[in-house]
Amino acid sequence: xxxxxxxxxxxxxxxxxxxxxxxxxxxxxxxxxxxxxxxxxxxxxxxxxxxxxxxxxxxxxxxxxxxxxxxxxxxxxxxxxxxxxxxxxxxxxxxxxxxxxxxxxxxxxxxxxxxxxxxxxxxxxxxxxxxxxxxxxxxxxxxxxxxxxxxxxxxxxxxxxxxxxxxxxxxxxxxxxxxxxxxxxxxxxxxxxxxxxxxxxxxxxxxxxxxxxxxxxxxxxxxxxxxxxxxxxxxxxxxxxxxxxxxxxxxxxxxxxxxxxxxxxxxxxxxxxxxxxxxxxxxxxxxxxxxxxxxxxxxxxxxxxxxxxxxxxxxxxxxxxxxxxxxxxxxxxxxxxxxxxxxxxxxxxxxxxxxxxxxxxxxxxxxxxxxxxxxxxxxxxxxxxxxxxxxxxxxxxxxxxxxxxxxxxxxxxxxxxxxxxxxxxxxxxxxxxxxxxxxxxxxxxxxxxxxxxxxxxxxxxxxxxxxxxxxxxxxxxxxxxxxxxxxxxxxxxxxxxxxxxxxxxxxxxxxxxxxxxxxxxxxxxxxxxxxxxxxxxxxxxxxxxxxxxxxxxxxxxxxxxxxxxxxxxxxxxxxxxxxxxxxxxxxxxxxxxxxxxxxxxxxxxxxxxxxxxxxxxxxxxxxxxxxxxxxxxxxxxxxxxxxxxxxxxxxxxxxxxxxxxxxxx
Numbered sequence: 001x002x003x004x005x006x007x008x009x010x011x012x013x014x015x016x017x018x019x020x021x022x023x024x025x026x027x028x029x030x031x032x033x034x035x036x037x038x039x040x041x042x043x044x045x046x047x048x049x050x051x052x053x054x055x056x057x058x059x060x061x062x063x064x065x066x067x068x069x070x071x072x073x074x075x076x077x078x079x080x081x082x083x084x085x086x087x088x089x090x091x092x093x094x095x096x097x098x099x100x101x102x103x104x105x106x107x108x109x110x111x112x113x114x115x116x117x118x119x120x121x122x123x124x125x126x127x128x129x130x131x132x133x134x135x136x137x138x139x140x141x142x143x144x145x146x147x148x149x150x151x152x153x154x155x156x157x158x159x160x161x162x163x164x165x166x167x168x169x170x171x172x173x174x175x176x177x178x179x180x181x182x183x184x185x186x187x188x189x190x191x192x193x194x195x196x197x198x199x200x201x202x203x204x205x206x207x208x209x210x211x212x213x214x215x216x217x218x219x220x221x222x223x224x225x226x227x228x229x230x231x232x233x234x235x236x237x238x239x240x241x242x243x244x245x246x247x248x249x250x251x252x253x254x255x256x257x258x259x260x261x262x263x264x265x266x267x268x269x270x271x272x273x274x275x276x277x278x279x280x281x282x283x284x285x286x287x288x289x290x291x292x293x294x295x296x297x298x299x300x301x302x303x304x305x306x307x308x309x310x311x312x313x314x315x316x317x318x319x320x321x322x323x324x325x326x327x328x329x330x331x332x333x334x335x336x337x338x339x340x341x342x343x344x345x346x347x348x349x350x351x352x353x354x355x356x357x358x359x360x361x362x363x364x365x366x367x368x369x370x371x372x373x374x375x376x377x378x379x380x381x382x383x384x385x386x387x388x389x390x391x392x393x394x395x396x397x398x399x400x401x402x403x404x405x406x407x408x409x410x411x412x413x414x415x416x417x418x419x420x421x422x423x424x425x426x427x428x429x430x431x432x433x434x435x436x437x438x439x440x441x442x443x444x445x446x447x448x449x450x451x452x453x454x455x456x457x458x459x460x461x462x463x464x465x466x467x468x469x470x471x472x473x474x475x476x477x478x479x480x481x482x483x484x485x486x487x488x489x490x491x492x493x494x495x496x497x498x499x500x501x502x503x504x505x506x507x508x509x510x511x512x513x514x515x516x517x518x519x520x521x522x523x524x525x526x527x528x529x530x531x532x533x534x535x536x537x538x539x540x541x542x543x544x545x546x547x548x549x550x551x552x553x554x555x556x557x558x559x560x561x562x563x564x565x566x567x568x569x570x571x572x573x574x575x576x577x578x579x580x581x582x583x584x585x586x587x588x589x590x591x592x593x594x595x596x597x598x599x600x601x602x603x604x605x606x607x608x609x610x611x612x613x614x615x616x617x618x619x620x621x622x623x624x625x626x627x628x629x630x631x632x633x634x635x636x637x638x639x640x641x642x643x644x645x646x647x648x649x650x651x652x653x654x655x656x657x658x659x660x661x662x663x664x665x
């Protein structure tokens with residue numbers, strides 16, 4: 001039998017070894033136990049600290065929120081939020097200071113509070129589009145609302161009312177709108193990447209120059225929503241929603257650029273009407289755009305006294321512009337009854353007005369004078385007295401070109417090619433261009449919300465209207481200016497302030513920040529006689545007419561408006577209805593008139609040039625066709641038009657990146 005107590009291992013008995021192990025293991029176990037307990041205590045302490053911090057943060061947020069509401073109440077009570085305090089600078093400064101300290105929950109709560117108190121979204125958007133023009137007391141532009149969640153408390157029962165709110169130039173990345181009414185809301189110039197619209201209403205909402213990459217429109221209603229110059233790459237939007245909305249120059253979810261499309265593309269049959277005009281003149285001149293002429297015989301019997309002669313003319317015209325003229329003359333030289341029948345075919349003999357003589361014709365095939373090897377998305381054209389062309393190139397060149405008479409190569413005279421920016425030597429999506437008799441050039445700088453003036457060939461511009469990078473609706477601001485023109489005195493410039501739905505007049509000697517004058521519109525977007533709808537083109541020549549002629553791009557119409565008047569008159573197109581008939585337009589842009597008030601309109605989404613003879617609402621296609629293309633006889637969204645001294649016609653063919661010349665016949 002083995003005695004383990006006396007068994008040795010390298011001079012140690014087993015008993016000694018067990019004693020050694022137990023003496024070491026116990027302290028180790030105690031150390032481990034102590035360490036575990038200490039770690040648990042540390043974790044509990046950290047949890048408590050985190051909890052206390054969260055409670056402290058929440059308490060601070062609530063305190064800031066409550067304090068803000070109390071102070072807003074005092075401002076309201078003391079009259080600082082009345083209309084007489086416009087522009088409510090102190091209230092806005094106080095709100096912005098508080099906004100920077102809030103979390104997303106309070107930011108959302110304050111937005112709802114503002115709307116309920118009618119401090120934002122004060123306009124009427126009950127039918128979708130704005131029908132009034134009121135300034136918001138609190139301005140939200142350029143604020144950060146990332147990750148904000150705005151949702152109705154009752155879901156489908158009552159949508160969260162955010163109608164007519166201006167979220168212009170805000171950051172709303174990853175924001176969520178759930179069961180919200182966003183009718184008439186403007187998100188222009190905003191950053192809304194990965195935003196989600198869940199079961200919301202976006203009737204007549206505006207997304208101009210907006211980053212919507214990765215946005216999810218869920219099952220929201222996009223009827224009448226307007227997307228322009230925006231990025232929808234990777235966005236989730238259904239085919240039905242695309243049909244509901246309108247798109248201009250938009251990067252679509254598939255990465256391709258949109259064709260110009262409208263949400264209201266119902267085509268109507270051309271209505272044929274007949275007008276009978278009777279006049280006691282021997283010669284009648286009428287528009288004769290086609291060579292179709294028919295002769296009608298009329299028999300007249302009369303008994304009169306001697307030496308009596310009567311001439312009558314009956315003219316029948318149709319909107320298809322075919323012309324029939326019949327003249328019957330009865331002459332009696334004796335007191336007896338005489339019946340005579342004369343059949344004649346009329347010819348237009350009135351001199352002067354080319355629309356009357358029917359010789360307003362151009363070669364149907366255009367000559368490309370600048371192509372995509374040099375220009376990109378050309379927008380507007382101006383021709384000076386020396387027949388030099390000035391062309392705005394929106395993107396990617398973002399510059400202004402000049403092409404001298406008979407030259408084949410253009411040169412950049414404003415902006416830095418392929419370099420968008422806001423310095424005084426850069427442009428950001430140049431739009432309209434005008435050159436006065438002194439050679440001074442004016443350019444509307446769309447995304448910089450300004451108009452630049454270039455003197456004596458300088459490439460350094462000075463801002464005469466708007467504030468660089470500060471789009472808004474105040475009298476010293478512009479928001480997305482389009483085309484421009486000067487009056488004959490060259491003392492004033494008229495600007496199509498598109499996103500503000502108005503025409504502004506500024507002195508050509510103004511400087512940045514000076515106030516302008518609203519001379520047309522300014523009552524929000526609409527298709528009424530008191531409002532404009534994204535005005536684009538503008539023509540003004542008081543020696544011919546004291547009125548402004550304005551293209552309503554989204555309104556699909558042309559308006560005639562006396563500067564300073566409260567309303568205008570629709571003279572072409574059907575307001576709010578896009579179609580391709582001869583009496584309709586689809587997103588018109590450029591416009592020019594001759595001295596007889598015959599209009600030449602770029603019917604952009606119909607890819608054609610329409611001529612409207614004076615006081616006639618039926619257009620005649622003089623170039624292009626409804627089916628767009630890139631051949632010599634077709635266009636792809638033409639936007640700019642000008643005529644040289646010989647009445648040759650030049651067209652900025654935007655979608656084909658070229659300038660086309662059409663010879664006068």
